Amino acid sequence: MNTRFTKILATLTFGLAMLWGLTFIGTAVSHLTDDGAVCVQTGFWANATLEGGLPVGEGVDASSSAARLCQNSPSAAQRAADLGSRLPWTLFASIALLLFSRLLDAVVSQGPFTDKVARRLTVLGWFVTVGTPLAGLVVGWSESWLVDSMVPMGGSGLSVSDPQVLILPGIAAVILGKIMREGVRMREDLEGTI
DSSP states (O other): OOHHHHHHHHHHHHHHHHHHHHHHHHHHHHHHHOOSOEEEEEOTTTTEEOTTTSOOOTTOOOEESOEEEEESSOOHHHHHHHHHHHSHHHHHHHHHHHHHHHHHHHHHHHOSSSHHHHHHHHHHHHHHHHHHHHHHHHHHHHHHHHHHHHOTTOOOOOOOOSOGGGHHHHHHHHHHHHHHHHHHHHHHHHHHHO
């Protein structure tokens, strides 16, 4: 096994985790102290016709797929909802990279097929599997609430934001971690028998 490459990768992922963490903190602090407008984009009015709004040719129908709403002098709740629509994925990425870095550190220190590596892989898998829909729900709810606070009749409703496809690698990591754990147990039983 190439431990030099794994060490470099572990250091790189740890550095990226710290960078994402600092981005999370910096964005939160700067946005809380900012007094600018809060904006959100919504697809509630998807395919709304733009009657007389665009100079289009004869026989051309113009429609809108999204509306951008901005609130000048937003309330504290609107500012918090704006943060809720921006920050969850940054925090998710930071923690996932940190867990991956710890997994790689365990591989370097003990080898790839150990109980510690299997446990860390399972923890990473569960975090990605549960954290993906949770972060998506926070972002979707925050955006929905922000739209409703600006356009009460909007009725945008609760939604879950993308990318929910990350659940699949999370489940795969959980399963692989369980398989590795069973393999480690079987190897230890075999070594005890011999």
